Amino acid sequence: MARNDPTDTGGLFIGRRPGTARVHYAEEPEPGTPGRQRLDRGIAAFVLLVETLVCLTLWGPQPAAWLWVGSQVDYHAGSVTLGIAVAFAGMIATLMLTLMLAVRIDAIWKVLRRAGGIDQREGALPRIFAVTAIVAALAFGFWFLILEGPAPSLAPQ
Amino acid sequence: MKRLFDRYRQYQQLPPEEVSRELIARRDEQRAGEVVFVPELDLARTAWHEPPHPEAVNAATFALRRRMNAYPDPGAREVRELAAARHGVEPAQVAVGHGAAELLQEACGELLTGGGELLVAWPGWRPLPELAQRAGGTAVPVPVDSGIDALADRVGADTRAVALCSPNDPTGATVARADVRALCERVGERVWVLLDEAFADFLEPGEDSAGLVAELPNLLVFRTFAKAHAMAGFRIGYVLAPAELAERLTPSFSVNAPAQAAAAWALELGDPVVAGRRAAAAHERDRLGRALQGTSLSFAPSAAPFVWLSSDSHDAEAIAAHLRIRRIAVAPGERWGDDRHVRITLRDSAATDRLIAALRELG
Numbered sequence: 001m002a003r004n005d006p007t008d009t010g011g012l013f014i015g016r017r018p019g020t021a022r023v024h025y026a027e028e029p030e031p032g033t034p035g036r037q038r039l040d041r042g043i044a045a046f047v048l049l050v051e052t053l054v055c056l057t058l059w060g061p062q063p064a065a066w067l068w069v070g071s072q073v074d075y076h077a078g079s080v081t082l083g084i085a086v087a088f089a090g091m092i093a094t095l096m097l098t099l100m101l102a103v104r105i106d107a108i109w110k111v112l113r114r115a116g117g118i119d120q121r122e123g124a125l126p127r128i129f130a131v132t133a134i135v136a137a138l139a140f141g142f143w144f145l146i147l148e149g150p151a152p153s154l155a156p157q
Numbered sequence: 158m159k160r161l162f163d164r165y166r167q168y169q170q171l172p173p174e175e176v177s178r179e180l181i182a183r184r185d186e187q188r189a190g191e192v193v194f195v196p197e198l199d200l201a202r203t204a205w206h207e208p209p210h211p212e213a214v215n216a217a218t219f220a221l222r223r224r225m226n227a228y229p230d231p232g233a234r235e236v237r238e239l240a241a242a243r244h245g246v247e248p249a250q251v252a253v254g255h256g257a258a259e260l261l262q263e264a265c266g267e268l269l270t271g272g273g274e275l276l277v278a279w280p281g282w283r284p285l286p287e288l289a290q291r292a293g294g295t296a297v298p299v300p301v302d303s304g305i306d307a308l309a310d311r312v313g314a315d316t317r318a319v320a321l322c323s324p325n326d327p328t329g330a331t332v333a334r335a336d337v338r339a340l341c342e343r344v345g346e347r348v349w350v351l352l353d354e355a356f357a358d359f360l361e362p363g364e365d366s367a368g369l370v371a372e373l374p375n376l377l378v379f380r381t382f383a384k385a386h387a388m389a390g391f392r393i394g395y396v397l398a399p400a401e402l403a404e405r406l407t408p409s410f411s412v413n414a415p416a417q418a419a420a421a422w423a424l425e426l427g428d429p430v431v432a433g434r435r436a437a438a439a440h441e442r443d444r445l446g447r448a449l450q451g452t453s454l455s456f457a458p459s460a461a462p463f464v465w466l467s468s469d470s471h472d473a474e475a476i477a478a479h480l481r482i483r484r485i486a487v488a489p490g491e492r493w494g495d496d497r498h499v500r501i502t503l504r505d506s507a508a509t510d511r512l513i514a515a516l517r518e519l520g
Binding site for chain 2: 023
């Protein structure tokens with residue numbers, strides 16, 4: 001069934017579902033050989049893995065690294081406030097840089113998927129971002145509640 | 158390496174602007190080929206083209222929310238008092254009605270009962286002859302090109318009243334205060350003088366003749382809020398007349414409360430608004446006059462927001478037809494029995510620009 005069929009929308013206001021616009025190329029691409037397409041799909045899977053790992057760093061390694069930097073600032077400057085400020089500013093800065101990087105990796109993934117013979121319209125970044133956040137939250141919860149246990153002041157003595 | 162990148166580059170999606178560029182170019186080309194829609198420009202009607210001042214509307218709205226469960230003031234006391242103070246007459250000499258037209262109709266009915274002549278300065282307000290006939294009288298158009306003495310000269314034994322406009326609709330000519338006084342004195346107290354001052358707000362303050370009602374026993378002056386106050390939809394106006402006649406001219410069923418409230422605001426606080434519209438009308442009139450210099454078109458001095466335009470080389474029908482093709486509506490003079498002139502109402506600057514462009518094509 002055509003994905004831009006206006007009847008899909010119930011005929012209301014728009015001619016097609018949002019996000020279903022076909023991909024426009026400058027010129028119609030020449031498809032690669034089946035072998036080449038398989039290779040491209042394999043590279044795309046690898047790129048997707050890299051993209052996932054990059055996103056995962058947002059939920060563990062990066063905050064931990066910045067908390068360590070903040071603690072060092074606190075230790076050397078003798079100011080908790082400055083330490084917290086540096087940690088937060090650093091987290092935000094690397095979050096932005098990571099997202100910029102992830103967007104570029106996602107664009108490469110889409111191109112590779114199309115080269116692999118797949119009609120890839122949407123990127124994977126939103127889903128990866130959400131999934132990695134959930135995975136990180138579950139992992140943190142498991143570590144915090146099961147492995148490490150609540151803080152001493154709250155824990156039963 | 159370059160070949161490798163080129164292979165993947167061909168799979169890059171075009172940005173939306175790039176995708177739309179061709180569609181936009183196609184749409185622009187299509188639009189360029191379409192017939193351009195030119196909206197109609199109505200310069201045939203004399204009601205002010207803008208809405209009433211928001212404060213006048215507010216006053217009417219306030220009245221609407223306040224006292225619509227009750228009958229309005231039957232005597233329109235507030236409007237009468239404000240109008241009387243403005244013109245230097247007694248409140249008893251003011252009758253408020255549903256527009257100056259209704260009051261003129263009432264006056265014709267009152268003064269022409271049982272027949273008699275109404276001399277109408279011509280060309281003048283177009284419905285006047287019909288109003289006279291409806292009242293059982295006879296309307297006698299009197300050309301006043303050579304001055305209003307012609308009216309006084311024409312007064313006969315059957316003449317009950319004389320009607321004239323200042324500024325005159327359709328010519329825009331004004332009747333000086335001294336001339337109104339002279340006319341009232343010449344025709345004698347037996348004959349009433351009906352002076353329609355619907356456009357008097359476009360005169361400079363003090364140039365109107367309404368105040369003469371306090372001195373002259375046979376003068377009636379009709380005023381409206383439909384023109385300079387832009388309140389035609391409210392249907393309210395008033396007449397200044399001797400007290401006994403004013404009472405008889407007062408409508409049996411009063412003007413509605415929102416209209417009274419808006420009119421009271423206009424009389425009390427509306428002068429700056431009217432002054433602005435007066436200046437705007439004068440500005441557009443001057444612009445039109447200057448733009449027509451060197452052409453065959455011209456108009457006599459006018460104090461109203463319209464001009465009585467004629468051409469040395471075209472008759473009224475040709476001028477009106479030329480403008481009609483350009484979707485500009487004007488009032489051709491044949492409505493007044495004049496085949497040389499058209500009445501053209503002035504609006505805003507954009508309308509005058511369009512009018513000038515169209516008239517210049519006529520030459």
